[in-house]
Amino acid sequence: MPGMTITEKILAKHAKRDSVVPGENIWVDVDVLMTHDVCGPGTIGIFHKEFGRNAKVWDRNKVVIIPDHYIFTADEKCHRNIQILRDFVKEQDLPFYYDPEFVSMNPGKPNPYLDPTKTKYKGVCHKALPEEGHIRPGEIMLGTDSHTCTAGAFGMFATGVGNSDAAFTLGTGKTWLKVPPTMKFTFHGQIPPYLTAKDLILAVIGDISVSGATYKSMYFAGEGIGSLTLEDRMTLTNMAIEAGGKNGVCDVDEKTLNYVRARSRIKTWEVYTDDKNAAYDYEGDYDLSIMEPMVAKPHSPDNKDTAHNVRDVKLDQAYIGSCTGGKITDMIMAANILKGQQVKIPTYVVPGSTEVHADMKRFNLRGVLKGPNEKSVEDILSDAGCSMGASGCSACLGGPADTFGRLNRSEVCISTTNRNFPGRMGSMSAAVFLASPLTVAASALTGHITDPREFITSPIETGMAGVK
Amino acid sequence: MTKVIKGKAFVLGDNIDTDQIIPAKYLAYNPSDATERKFFGMYAMDGVPAGQSGLPFGDVRFVRPNEFKSDFSIVIGGKNFGCGSSREHAPLAIAEAGASCVVAEFYARIFFRNSVNGGYVVPFETGERLVELIKTGDELEIDVGKGEMKNVTQGGRVHKLKPLGDVAPIIDAGGVFEYAKESGMMAR
Numbered sequence: 001m002p003g004m005t006i007t008e009k010i011l012a013k014h015a016k017r018d019s020v021v022p023g024e025n026i027w028v029d030v031d032v033l034m035t036h037d038v039c040g041p042g043t044i045g046i047f048h049k050e051f052g053r054n055a056k057v058w059d060r061n062k063v064v065i066i067p068d069h070y071i072f073t074a075d076e077k078c079h080r081n082i083q084i085l086r087d088f089v090k091e092q093d094l095p096f097y098y099d100p101e102f103v104s105m106n107p108g109k110p111n112p113y114l115d116p117t118k119t120k121y122k123g124v125c126h127k128a129l130p131e132e133g134h135i136r137p138g139e140i141m142l143g144t145d146s147h148t149c150t151a152g153a154f155g156m157f158a159t160g161v162g163n164s165d166a167a168f169t170l171g172t173g174k175t176w177l178k179v180p181p182t183m184k185f186t187f188h189g190q191i192p193p194y195l196t197a198k199d200l201i202l203a204v205i206g207d208i209s210v211s212g213a214t215y216k217s218m219y220f221a222g223e224g225i226g227s228l229t230l231e232d233r234m235t236l237t238n239m240a241i242e243a244g245g246k247n248g249v250c251d252v253d254e255k256t257l258n259y260v261r262a263r264s265r266i267k268t269w270e271v272y273t274d275d276k277n278a279a280y281d282y283e284g285d286y287d288l289s290i291m292e293p294m295v296a297k298p299h300s301p302d303n304k305d306t307a308h309n310v311r312d313v314k315l316d317q318a319y320i321g322s323c324t325g326g327k328i329t330d331m332i333m334a335a336n337i338l339k340g341q342q343v344k345i346p347t348y349v350v351p352g353s354t355e356v357h358a359d360m361k362r363f364n365l366r367g368v369l370k371g372p373n374e375k376s377v378e379d380i381l382s383d384a385g386c387s388m389g390a391s392g393c394s395a396c397l398g399g400p401a402d403t404f405g406r407l408n409r410s411e412v413c414i415s416t417t418n419r420n421f422p423g424r425m426g427s428m429s430a431a432v433f434l435a436s437p438l439t440v441a442a443s444a445l446t447g448h449i450t451d452p453r454e455f456i457t458s459p460i461e462t463g464m465a466g467v468k
Numbered sequence: 469m470t471k472v473i474k475g476k477a478f479v480l481g482d483n484i485d486t487d488q489i490i491p492a493k494y495l496a497y498n499p500s501d502a503t504e505r506k507f508f509g510m511y512a513m514d515g516v517p518a519g520q521s522g523l524p525f526g527d528v529r530f531v532r533p534n535e536f537k538s539d540f541s542i543v544i545g546g547k548n549f550g551c552g553s554s555r556e557h558a559p560l561a562i563a564e565a566g567a568s569c570v571v572a573e574f575y576a577r578i579f580f581r582n583s584v585n586g587g588y589v590v591p592f593e594t595g596e597r598l599v600e601l602i603k604t605g606d607e608l609e610i611d612v613g614k615g616e617m618k619n620v621t622q623g624g625r626v627h628k629l630k631p632l633g634d635v636a637p638i639i640d641a642g643g644v645f646e647y648a649k650e651s652g653m654m655a656r
Contacts, residue, residue: 025634038495042556045500050645050654070496077496077504084498146554146578162556162582163499168644172654178634210483211548215577244551244576300483397492397553421485421552423515424492 003275005182006249007217010157010272014140022181022281030062031139033169036125037067039144039162041084046167057092058173064096064134065089066125069393071100073400074109096134098122109402112390116357123353123391126150126238126323131355133263137252138270142169146241147323147418153233154260155252155271160241180217180246181281182274183208187224189288193459194452196333197228197235198325198416198436200286202294205243206304207284214244216281219274221251224288230255231327231466238324239418242301255467262468293439293451295414298431299422307439307451316411318343318444319425320381320437321350321389322396325416328359328377328465330437332367335377336460337441337452338384339365344447348405349381350389350396357391359465367463386444398426407432414443473568473590473610475541477602477619478530479523480516484545485552486579490561491515492553499560508557509536509564522604531565538565542608543589545572546599550579556586563588569610571598571617571629584635587643592617593630601627 004012004019012020014028035043047055057063065085070078082103089097100121103110113119122128126147129135137155141148144166151158161175169175185204191197205212218240225233233250240248250256252271260269293307320326320334331351351357360378364370375383382388387405395405396417403426407413410429417425420432435443438452445455494511497504513521513530522528531538543562549572550558559582562570569590570583583591592610594617602608606621610629619625632639641647648654 038492039555042499045498046645049500075496077498081496081498144554144556146552148554160554160578162554162578162585164556164585164644165581168585168648172648210551211574211576214548214574241552244548246577397487399492400496401493419485419487419552421487422517424487428515428517 002279003277005217005219005274005278006155006272007157007182007247008179010138010140011177011179020179022179024179025176026179027174027176028140030142030169030173030175032062032064032134032141033166034064034066034125034129034141034143034148035166036069036145037081037085038069039166040065041081042163043144043166043170044084044088046163047170050167051171055171057170060092060094063094063170064129065094066098066122066128067100068124070399071103071392072110072112072390072404073402074107075400076107078400079103079105098128113354116354116391119354121354123351124323124326124393127327127352127356130154130259130263131353133265136260136264136266136269137256138272142166142175147238149240149245149248150234150238150323152237152240152247152249153230154256155250157247159247178215180215182217182219183213183282184219184221184280185284185286186222187220187286187288188222189224190227191224191288194293194438194456195288195291196436196438197232199291199294201236201239202296202304202434203286203291204284205239205302208243210242210300210302211244213240216245218243218245218248220248225250226253229329229462229466230259231329234327235324242418259468293436293453295439295449296420296434298420298433301419301434307435307449310449311451313433313449314412315345315414315443315447315449317345317407317413318347318440319395319405319413319415319417320440321352321394322417323352324418325437326350326352326356328356328363329462330416331356331360331377331381332363332365332462332465333437333460334441335380336365337438337455338445339380341384341445343385343444345444347386347444348389348395349386350394350405351391354391363465366461367465395425398424414440414449416440471612473542473612475608476539477542477544477604477606477608478540479544479599479602479604481520481523481599482546483548483551484516486550486555486558487552488515489513489550489558490555495555495557499557505564506536508561509566512538512561512565523599524603528604538567541567543567543570544598544602545570547573549575551576554578556582559583559588560586573597584638585644590639594627595630596627598627
């Protein structure tokens with residue numbers, strides 16, 4: 001009998017079984033259920049309809065609600081949706097809710113927080129979940145957002161579900177899953193200074209297509225993954241869904257454990273590894289020393305090319321943000337390219353969370369606490385002419401017409417986000433190129449797509465940023 | 469589930485993502501509110517680029533402007549139908565517009581699951597490349613029991629559908645909650 005993979009071991013444990021095999025349908029216990037302002041109201045409606053108006057959630061300590069999508073908009077339905085979350089949190093007495101307290105039912109656009117350290121509001125759920133200690137190796141998390149798979153970077157099984165699935169779990173604590181076969185992607189060598197995990201995942205998706213991992217688990221392995229920061233691993237697993245993957249997962253190492261020990265609200269967890277004789281559905285090998293900075297051309301994440309090949313593409317806008325490219329290490333990468341220079345095209349910066357925003361104010365270019373006369377990451381980005389926004393999903397998915405950074409015309413944008421479907425960032429006539437924060441920053445300086453190797457002379461240190 | 473599904477075809481291509489099926493700007497409507505829910509029908513397929521909307525010729529709207537219901541009740545797709553975000557609003561929007569099923573080569577995982585769990589549309593799969601065989605507006609008849617779809621407009625040409633498999637009992641029950649109640653997992 002073949003051995004088991006990390007994903008199979010986690011699923012077997014939660015089905016109270018010794019083993020599972022790909023293709024089996026199993027019922028599992030869920031450790032964390034996350035929802036947000038876009039899918040929360042629908043989920044809550046189904047929960048009340050199916051379990052009763054007076055029903056209680058299965059475990060109030062396992063439900064996490066993080067508003068993040070439509071926060072800084074004058075759209076009244078968006079304000080109302082936040083209120084639906086608040087009412088539910090009160091009704092169920094839920095301890096883990098991160099309220100944008102500056103959003104009211106009054107007309108008009110809410111004023112963003114003044115100090116990111118003095119608000120309960122967090123921002124993008126996938127970044128906030130580990131920050132707030134809801135992520136641990138070996139557990140199962142469901143979220144009403146397809147990028148829930150991000151948390152697989154911490155060695156857990158995490159996957160996106162719809163409102164009905166989420167409502168079912170709210171009432172029962174369980175879900176049914178088909179055990180996915182695992183695809184193994186091994187990265188050899190160490191990450192060079194001109195690449196980030198974004199280049200790696202765009203290469204993989206380009207190779208296997210946007211449906212290449214449909215119904216499957218994507219396991220990212222090898223010493224190359226060990227050489228990535230924990231935040232960069234989140235970029236890899238985040239985009240597993242862009243290949244159709246059910247989940248993405250990385251091995252747990254000291255970087256993972258340092259973070260989880262410092263943050264987790266629960267102090268025990270289990271670390272699983274693939275058995276030596278585990279069976280894989282597919283195996284791909286990548287040599288980091290010969291990989292190049294990549295882009296995904298419009299209008300699909302698998303439309304890959306090298307940044308160098310598309311250097312003639314003229315740009316109207318650059319965007320640095322989202323769960324994929326709005327982490328503090330992403331900001332430090334971009335700032336190191338932009339330092340002391342001026343962007344040639346409108347460049348929007350959106351921190352992934354209020355913690356990222358706070359870190360942008362306190363860290364310098366090397367990810368070290370800045371001295372009194374030293375520029376912060378935020379100062380550097382702002383001095384370079386970037387427009388600075390407040391934390392949240394913002395223009396990554398277009399959103400209401402008044403969303404910060406939204407593409408409202410037939411513009412060409414280069415973005416650190418994860419999707420470039422037609423109309424994804426707003427206008428149907430806009431075109432989006434996906435790239436790493438290094439490539440986006442380099443392109444912002446020239447106004448056309450630019451290989452970051454033209455600007456990078458030495459490795460970029462990210463220091464303590466995003467470490468604990 | 470009804471045993472025979474009849475209606476007009478609306479044909480789309482490959483990799484139809486959920487941003488095309490229901491663009492993010494409409495997600496502020498609350499699907500649990502009966503009045504707001506109707507708007508998902510109005511805006512279903514609003515994000516499909518015009519040239520690819522209603523193949524083979526394109527420029528056909530799934531739902532006419534300012535109307536809530538579609539003239540088309542069977543959506544034909546290619547590969548990887550429903551990829552992208554986990555928004556359950558996507559199959560809900562297709563159903564709200566009045567369509568009862570999708571026939572595609574294969575689905576993105578979350579869309580398939582949402583379609584079944586919420587009892588919105590039946591996600592049939594087929595081994596044939598229907599996108600190149602069926603025209604938008606063709607009159608179709610699906611015999612669920614036989615696993616066949618007949619194209620009445622094209623002289624009764626028959627296409628085979630794959631068995632629904634593991635999810636058939638959930639589809640028959642009308643969704644995951646009805647299934648759970650019927651099988652005793654949830655109280656009625």
